[in-house]
Amino acid sequence: MKPRCALAALITLASCGGADPDLGLDLWMRVPGAQLVRDEVPPASGGPDVTFVDLRTQVVVPGQAGTPVAGRVEGAAMAIHVGLAGDAGHWIVPVGLPDPAVAQELDWQARMDFARELPPGAVTLQVVAVDEAERAGPVARGELQAEDGVPTGELVVSLEWDTQADVDLLVTDPEGIQIGPKDINSYEPPPPGEPPDPPDAWQQGGILDLDSNSGCVIDGIRRENAIWTQPPPSGHYVVHVALTRPCGEERASFRVTVRSVDEEIARAEGVLYAIDARFAGGVRALEFNF
C-alpha cells in the first residue's frame, strides 16, 4: 500500500487495493459466491483460451435465478472472468478439475442470476480465461436472448410484484370462470353427450402461464400472465391479486397491466401486507370491459 493511499484510507476508508466486497446486486447478471470486478472483462494479453462455452439455454427471463453455464479452458488457466457485455461489472470464478474427456483442458462452471432490470433483447455473455500471471486470453462469447417477460396475445393480463412472496393472479372472465393456480385454463369442455370439441380447443381459453414462487419455492420470476391467444369472450372482467403465502416477507407491491395485442388498456398498482394472506380470495385490483 502506498503511503499516500494508506493515509487516505485511514481518514476516509477509501479503497486502497484489495478485492471489492460489493455484492453486485445492481448488475444485470450475478454469479453468487464469485468475486465481483466493477469493470469490463480484461482485454487479451496472451493468456489461455476458453475452448468451450456450454449455455444450457439461449433464452433467459429477467429475474431468473440459478441458470447454469459451464465450459472448458486451456490447462494454464486459473480462473475465468464472466460477465454480460455492457454490464456494470463482471465476476471471477476459479476453474475446476481437469476435463475427463479432453486432455490438457480444465472444466469450469457457474450459476447465473439475471436481474429483473435486464433489458430485453440480445445480450452477449463474455468469458475470458486468466492464467497464474493474470494474463487474459481472448474473449469467448455466448449469445443469449433476454425475453421481456410479457407474452403477446389477443388479451394478456399480467401481474408483477417486488418481493419473494407467493402472490397469485386471479382473473374472472365474463362467464364467471376464474383463472388462477387452481384452474389454469378457462376453457370448459362440452358436457357428456355433446359432440367433442376439436383437439386444439383448449387454446380458446385464457391460460395462466406460471404460478411463480408457488408454495414459497422461490423462482425469482415474480410475474404471472393470463393469456388469451384467441379472441376472448366479450364482457366484464375482474382481476384479483392474492397474497397466498408471505414466505417471510412483510409486504409485496404489485402492478397489474392489461394488454390487447401490444396496446395497454388498463393498469393498477397496490400493496399487499402479510396480514392479507388470511384472505384467500385476494384483493380486487382491477375491473375492465373487453
Place this chain on the structure above:
Amino acid sequence: MFPPRRLPLVLFLPLLLLHPRIGRAQELSGLVQTDYQRSQESDDELNPGTGDPENRDRFLVRRARLRAERTWSFADATVEGDFNTVAGPGVGLRHVEAAVRWTGPKTSWSPSAPPLLRLGAGMFRAPFSYEVAEQRDAERLFAERALMAQAFFPGEYDVGAQASASLDWLRVVLAIQNGEPIASRAFPTSDPNAAKDILGRVAARTRVAGVRIEAGFATVWGKGFHPGTQPTEDTFVWRDANEDGIVQLGEIQAVPGASGTPSENFDRWGFEGDLRAGVRIPRLGELLIFVEGALASNLDRGVRPADPVFLGRDQRAIGAYAGFVQEIGRRFLVGFRFDTYRPELDRTELQGGELVRSEERFDTYTGAVALRFGLADGVPGRALIDYTARRDPLGRDAAGRPADLRNDLLTARLQLEF
C-alpha cells in the same frame, strides 16, 4: 444470547445480590461502550443469503454491562448481564458464579484481596489466553480482542467449575467447562457431549529493575462434537437440464433414502503463552509491551469452526499478537497491535486444476488513540478511535486465487464505567 422478554430476569438477578441481608462488601458496577463504526464492507443492501443488512456504517451499543458482586470472608457471588445491539436488541448473561474462598492466615481481610484458595462454579471466563481470561473489556485499549481469542473462545465465557490459588506473585487456575463458549457457532452454552474440557492456566508477575513483568501459560484439552445426520426417505428431484421450463423424463432423478449417521466426538487441544512488560517512561507515562501466541488443534469455534470428522484430518491452527500501549500524560493512550491467525495450516484448495496447499492467513493491524477523562469520582470515561486494517483471504484476485478483501474498520467509541 437471551431474547428481550427475559430482560427482567437478567436485571433482577444482579439486584438480588444487593439485598442488605444477603452479605457484605457489595458492589454494583457497570460499563457502557457505544460505537460508531465505518466499514469498507458496508453496502446499502440486504445479504441475499441471510437477509441481514449489509450496511456496517452505524451506531451500536457494543457492550452495556451491569454487574453485581458480593464478597464475604468465606465466599463470593457475581451476576453480570450484558446488553447490546450488535445483531438487534440482545440481552444475555456473562459472569454468573458462586464461590467459596479461603483468604489464608491473614490478620485483616479485604474484599479486593485475592483469596489464597477459591472454588467456584457457574459461567466464567475460560482461563486460556490473557485477553480471554484476565483482561477486562474496559481496560483493553483496542476495540476488540485479537482474532485468535475470538476463534478459540468466542464470547469468552463458558459454564463449568474452577479452582484457583493465588499468591502475591503467582496465580494458578484449573477449570472444567462444557466446551461451548457463549458465542460458539455450534451449541453456545449448551453441551452436546458428556466429555468436558479441562483448562489450566498459570500466571506470574514480578518486577525487575523497575520493569513490571507478567507472564502466563495455559492449556486446554477436551472433546468437540460432530453432529450426525437424520435418516431421509426416498424422494425425487427435477433438474431442468435444458432450462426450457418443461418437465421431461430424463430430467427426473430418484434420490434414494439414506440411513442416519451417528454423531462423533473428536479430540481438541491448545497451548498458549503470553508475556507483558511495563516500564515507566519519564514525562510520558507507562509503556506496555505485550506478546502472546497459541497453537491449537480442532479448537476453533468462532472463525472457522473445526470439524475434523468432516475434514478427514485435524484442523491445526496457530495465532499470535504483539503490540504496545503508551501513556501520554495522564489523559492520552496510544497503541498498536499486530495480530495474525491461521485457522487451517493444512488447508488445500483447487487452483488451476490441481489441489494445492493454500494457507489461509488473517492479519490485522490495529492502531488506537484514546482520551481518558473522569466525569466524577468513580466514573472513568474514555473516548477511543480505533482503526483496524484487515488482510485476509476472503476475496479473489484476477487469477481466482484467495486475495485480500477490502474490509477495514474504523471505530469511534465512547466508554463509561460506573
